[in-house]
Amino acid sequence: MMDRSGIISGSCRRAAFAPEAHLTLSLPCLVAALGLGLLASVAGAQTPPPVGQAVPLAAQTPPVVSAKPLVVLDAWVRATPGADIAAAYMTLRNAGATSITVTGVESPMAGHAMIHETKVESGQSKMRPHEQLVVAPGATVKLEPGGLHVMMHDLKRPLTVGEKVPLVIQLSGGGTVQATATVRPLSAE
Numbered sequence: 001m002m003d004r005s006g007i008i009s010g011s012c013r014r015a016a017f018a019p020e021a022h023l024t025l026s027l028p029c030l031v032a033a034l035g036l037g038l039l040a041s042v043a044g045a046q047t048p049p050p051v052g053q054a055v056p057l058a059a060q061t062p063p064v065v066s067a068k069p070l071v072v073l074d075a076w077v078r079a080t081p082g083a084d085i086a087a088a089y090m091t092l093r094n095a096g097a098t099s100i101t102v103t104g105v106e107s108p109m110a111g112h113a114m115i116h117e118t119k120v121e122s123g124q125s126k127m128r129p130h131e132q133l134v135v136a137p138g139a140t141v142k143l144e145p146g147g148l149h150v151m152m153h154d155l156k157r158p159l160t161v162g163e164k165v166p167l168v169i170q171l172s173g174g175g176t177v178q179a180t181a182t183v184r185p186l187s188a189e
Contacts, residue, residue, distance in 0.1 A: 069096025070135065070171065075181035077152070077165050078145075078188055086110075086159055088150035088167060088181050089143045094135040101172035102133040109165050111154030118146055127151075132172075145189055159183045 075090035094100050105113045117130040143149050169177040
């Protein structure tokens with residue numbers, strides 16, 4: 001029970017912490033404990049600001065937790081025996097409502113990685129760096145043999161078929177997306 005000061009009396013406190021508390025807590029003690037809990041929750045509740053007083057936006061809306069809108073699918077690396085370079089391929093899907101700009105790629109397996117594009121000009125296949133890659137909302141961009149791909153230079157060691165290669169896709173604004181590419185044989189398409 002509560003005493004006049006509003007504090008639960010000693011007999012209720014002892015009963016509440018006894019091993020068989022669920023059996024010995026009397027109804028008056030239970031009512032007193034529930035009353036204190038209700039008072040504590042009311043005391044902790046925020047009161048609305050006076051009419052006309054501004055409320056910070058952060059106080060008005062709860063934080064939004066969302067998944068990363070750039071999805072990496074079917075990432076793989078072509079094994080290149082005897083070489084210190086390799087090409088990585090994947091499908092990038094923008095599941096978000098705004099464009100996403102890929103600014104680079106890193107891998108702990110390579111000293112340097114960057115997006116390249118292969119184009120056929122005048123019958124010659126030419127490969128050039130592709131500085132930024134913009135993925136429109138709802139769009140899918142394929143990095144595949146004969147087109148866009150990630151060139152990994154200065155490999156730390158030879159890659160073996162079946163091995164998993166970590167990739168970090170860098171986005172404008174400083175965000176990143178982690179991906180894992182599986183090493184496939186040189187003949188893979």
